[in-house]
Amino acid sequence: MSKRKNTFSEEKCPKTPKTECIGEEIQPNWQxxxxxxxxxxxxxxxxxxxxxxxxxxxxxxxxxxxxxxxxxxxxxxxxxxxxxxxxxxxxxxxxxxxxxxxxxxxxxxxxxxxxxxxxxxxxxxxxxxxxxxxxxxxxxxxxxxxxxxxxxxxxxxxxxxxxxxxxxxxxxxxxxxxxxxxxxxxxxxxxxxxxxxxxxxxGHVRELREKHYFIIETKKSSTKKDEKNCSDHKNKNVDESKYKLYFDFKISNTDIKPHQVLAINRAENQKVLTVKISIPDFIFNKFNSFCTCKFAIHPGSEARYLITKEGIEDCYDRLVRPLLVRETRSTLKLMAEKAAMETFSQNLKQLLLVNPIKGKFILGIDPGFKNGCKLALISETGSLHAKATIHPFSRSTSDEAACVLKDILTKYRCELIALGNGTACRETESWLSDLINANTFSPLKVAYTIVSEDGASIYSCSPEAKKEFPDLDTNIISAISLARRVQEPLAELVKVEPQHLGVGMYQHDLRKKHLNEALHEVVSECVSFVGVDLNTASQCLLKEIAGLSEKRALQIIQYREKTGKFTHRKELLKVKGIGEKVFQQCAGFLRVGPINIEEENNFYDSPNTTKLDRTIIHPESYSTARELLKKINLKEVDIGSQHFIEKVDKSKIRENQLSIELKTDEQSIKLILEALSKPLNHDLRSELKIIPLFKKGLTSVDDLKIGTVLSGKVTNVTHFGCFVDIGVKWNGLIHVSKMKGVQLKIGDRVEVEVISIELERKRIGLKFLKISSS
CATH class of the missing domain: 1.10.10.650 (RuvA domain 2-like)
Structure with a gap:
């Protein structure tokens, strides 16, 4: 501030307007x-x-x-x-x-x-x-x-x-x-x-923040802390080496990645790092120019000029700069959280949409050392047919364990094993691999797949599990669940809260309410788009259908038990609690039709039944679908037959013309034609081709060398890279810089090259080569 005395005249000034208290609600100047x-x-x-x-x-x-x-x-x-x-x-x-x-x-x-x-x-x-x-x-x-x-x-x-x-x-x-x-x-x-x-x-400050870059600088917190800070519980048992990359780190807010923001925020909360946002000098220059112009500040009146320029500088240093820092950090945090939730959601979706392995017996193994490995064999319908406990890691019981396993597999002609990835997984896998290589199960061609155990133990102790298996050991229930996760993954995984399925990134740092809502929406999307049979679906599946809830799902099951099977979608409106709005939301995702071949012949003799109820066409579009069938000379009763599908396929080239003739939008016609060109009860998952990876052997981590080329399956995706099961003790990591710009998903089969091995840290670095077709 200049020490020059102000020399403004004594000219009479207008009174400052009095404060107005206006009861009207403020409406934003945007919609x-x-x-x-x-x-x-x-x-x-x-x-x-x-x-x-x-x-x-x-x-x-x-x-x-x-x-x-x-x-x-x-x-x-x-x-x-x-x-x-x-x-x-x-x-x-x-x-x-x-x-x-x-x-x-x-x-x-x-x-x-x-x-x-x-x-x-x-x-x-x-x-x-x-x-x-x-x-x-x-x-x-x-x-x-x-x-x-x-x-x-x-x-x-x-x-x-x-x-x-x-x-x-x-x-x-x-x-x-x-x-x-x-x-x-x-x-x-x-x-x-x-x-x-x-x-x-x-508004100008907002533009400056949106259009220009700021620098984020992080440093390792000083070791000379106050006594109070040293006793801070947050800093106890923190592995500071995890944040070594950020001990002297500098990056612009336009270049920083979501996982970096989450790591820095976590380290700051744990008092491992100090974080500073540096704002370039040109930001002040732009701010100063804007304010000088807006308030017509010029050197003509020196006293006014000096004091207003001082006001602008004080405004920027004390009020605007901190606002820029707060908004930048808040925006970065929000961006990172959304990206993490998006990654979590995509991973969850891939996990839920893995192709089911139908029509086969599957053996589930919940591995363990002290209490042994729990075996549970399920039939094609998912019911338990055999169970046992074996101890394969002791010399005295290893041969007996192999005999028990062989007897169960041979008796039921079972060639598929679902092995949990928990404690003793790799040891059990090695044991299984040796048995397969020794032709122990011949002539059966036994193969196994590693299945995530995340959430299985939570489900096995749940009231629902106890209701279905009141007298079973929880570990046996877990083994059943593992087998069912391969046989019908969507139906089994919806029994577990999605945040317990272990496919996220920094999920513990995210807002729990937002995370849960986002994940449940993904579950609802997957269950709805795959669709469920209204007469056979469990409450766990029904409650995830768009528009339904746990209570409504229960009411549907109670109606089903009381009055018998549904014969058509519209019958849903007879269920208590399901009105027109709920029906509109859920009807297109619920299929109604015969549940076995015996019912197929006379099911459509009943009034109101239609094969349209087995497609993804919404009841609100049935009249349009029927008009379309007349246009292309097809009968509703033939829906699903081969000749019907072939003729519908040929009609797809007329989508635009048909939408004009039927006075509806092209998207609706496209959906109807797409639905009619599929077999009845078509499974969306068959198009995605996310198939479990079945293996017959295991590679020892000791055999790995730099340059080794392996095949594997992506098990988790993050913003910094993908984790891949390559058939050794630990999953390898393809860092994002080694992915050639390819966007991989959970379940993708890939060929990779080993580029680093750290046995002490249990880390294997990989380079992506290509997506494998096999």
């Missing part, structure tokens, strides 16, 4: 669809349609399959991202409403504050504006200046309403006004507050 469009980069018309569909209570599976024409053919994954963003907007508006009421109670809700609040677009901006009004907060410097009457001269100087002589505000007996320097400081603080809360200024 929901406009902000949603801006934040997600989708067309405003599509954003408006998505909001309308969500507000009407439509589910993501229903929207993604049956309302494609309204959403520009977006995928369920894209819809989930947009739904999350819309929920953030709703949260912002709700918080804006509550904060407005709080400020109104203080009597400070004037037009200026209202305009500023109406312009906010993020929670951080809202908190920034609200900070001075918080009842429990320490009075801001601007409030102190206002309390001693310096708001009036500050307004007049900033907006150049009239000249001010600041010497007349000096009062030697009052704190904050004792000297001219004190007065000038108070005026600067209030000017800084006006600038920082100005709508246009905040």
């Amino acid at each position: 929901d669809f406009e902000l949603l469009s801006h934040e997600t980069n989708i067309d405003p018309t599509v954003a408006k349609s998505v909001i309308k569909l969500l507000d009407e209570g439509n589910t993501i599976p229903f929207i993604a399959r049956y309302r494609k024409n309204m959403i520009n053919n977006m995928t369920p994954e894209e819809l989930r991202v947009i739904k999350e963003e819309y929920e953030e907007i709703i949260h912002l508006k709700s918080k804006l409403k509550s904060i407005t009421k709080t400020i109104e109670k203080t009597g400070q809700l004037n037009q200026h504050v209202r305009r500023s609040l109406a312009a906010v677009r993020t929670i951080e901006e809202l908190e920034h504006l609200y900070a001075p009004f918080k009842p429990e907060s320490k009075r801001s410097l601007a409030e102190r200046a206002k309390s001693i009457g310096l708001d009036k001269p500050a307004h007049n100087i900033l907006y150049n309403k009239c000249q001010e002589d600041l010497t007349k505000y000096v009062k030697s007996d009052q704190e904050g006004l004792k000297t001219l320097k004190d007065v000038q400081k108070g005026v600067v603080h209030f000017i800084a507050s006006i600038i920082a809360n100005d709508t246009e200024v905040l």
Whole structure:
């Protein structure tokens, strides 16, 4: 601040407007669809349609399959991202409403504050504006200046309403006004507050943050800590070496990866790292130029020029820079969390959509040392046929264990084994591999697959498991579950809470409520898109269908038990708790038809039955489907037959013409034709070709060498790379830099090259070569 005395004249100044308390609710100066469009980069018309569909209570599976024409053919994954963003907007508006009421109670809700609040677009901006009004907060410097009457001269100087002589505000007996320097400081603080809360200024600050880069710097926390910090429980038992990469790390916010943000945030919380956001000097220069232009600050009046320039600098250093840092970190955290949830969701989807192995007996093995390996053999329908406990790792019992295993496999002609990946997995795998190589099970061609045990023990102790197997040991139940995870993975995995399935990245650092909601939506999408038979589906499956709930699923089963099998989809409306809206959401994902060959001949003799109920065509489109069949000279009774499918396939080239003739949208016609061109009860999973990896042998980790080429299966995907089961003790990692830009998914078969081996750390580095077809 210049020591030059202010020489403003005594010209009479206009009175500062009194605070207005207006009871009307503040309406943002943007509409929901406009902000949603801006934040997600989708067309405003599509954003408006998505909001309308969500507000009407439509589910993501229903929207993604049956309302494609309204959403520009977006995928369920894209819809989930947009739904999350819309929920953030709703949260912002709700918080804006509550904060407005709080400020109104203080009597400070004037037009200026209202305009500023109406312009906010993020929670951080809202908190920034609200900070001075918080009842429990320490009075801001601007409030102190206002309390001693310096708001009036500050307004007049900033907006150049009239000249001010600041010497007349000096009062030697009052704190904050004792000297001219004190007065000038108070005026600067209030000017800084006006600038920082100005709508246009905040908009410019938002643009600066969105269009320019900042630097994130991390350092290892100082070893010279206070005694208090040394006793901090958070820092105990933390393996600091995990964060070695970040001990002297620098990167721009535009280049940082989601997993890096999550790692840095976790290390900071554990007090391993200190984090700093460096903002380039040119950001201040741009901010300064904008404010100078907006408030018409020029050297013509030196006193005004000096004090307003001081106000701009104070505003930037004390208020705007911290806001930029907070918003940058908040944006990065949100980006990282969304990316982690997206990765978790994609992994979960791949896990749920693994192809079922139907029509075969499967042996499940829950491996263990002390309590032995639990065996459970299930039939083609998933029922338990044999169980045993063996101890293959003791010399005295190894031969006996092999005999027991051989007897069970031979008796039921079982050639498939599902081996849990828990304790003693690799030792059991090695034992099995030796038996297979020695032709112990000949003439059977036995193969095994490694199955994730995540959540199996939780399920085996659940009330549902105890109800189905009241007298079985929990480890035997786990073995049954492992076998069923291969036989019908979707039906078995929905019994476990998705966050327990072990396919995520930093899931413990994510907001639990958001994570659970996102994962349950993925489960609902998978179950809905695969579809279930209304007459045979369990409550676990039914409750995951779009529009249904645990209670509604139970009511469907109770209706089924009381009145017998459903004969058509519309019969669902007779179930208590299922009205037109619920029926609309769930009907297309529930199939109704004969459950065996014996029923096939006379099932369609009943009234209201139709083969359309076994397709993905929604009942709301049945009339259109029937008109289409007339157009292409086909009969409804022939749906699913080979000649019917061939003729429908030929009609696909007329999609556009048919949509015009039938006066409907092209997406609906496309869905109907696609559904009619599939066999009845077509399984979506057969198209995805995510097949379990069955092996007949095991490679020793000691045999691995740099340059060895192996085949394997992707078991987990993260932002830093993919983990691959290559048939040795530990999964190898293909770092993202070694993936050749290929986006791999769980279940992908790959060929890889070994590029590093760290036996002490149990780490194997891999380089991706190609996706294997076998």
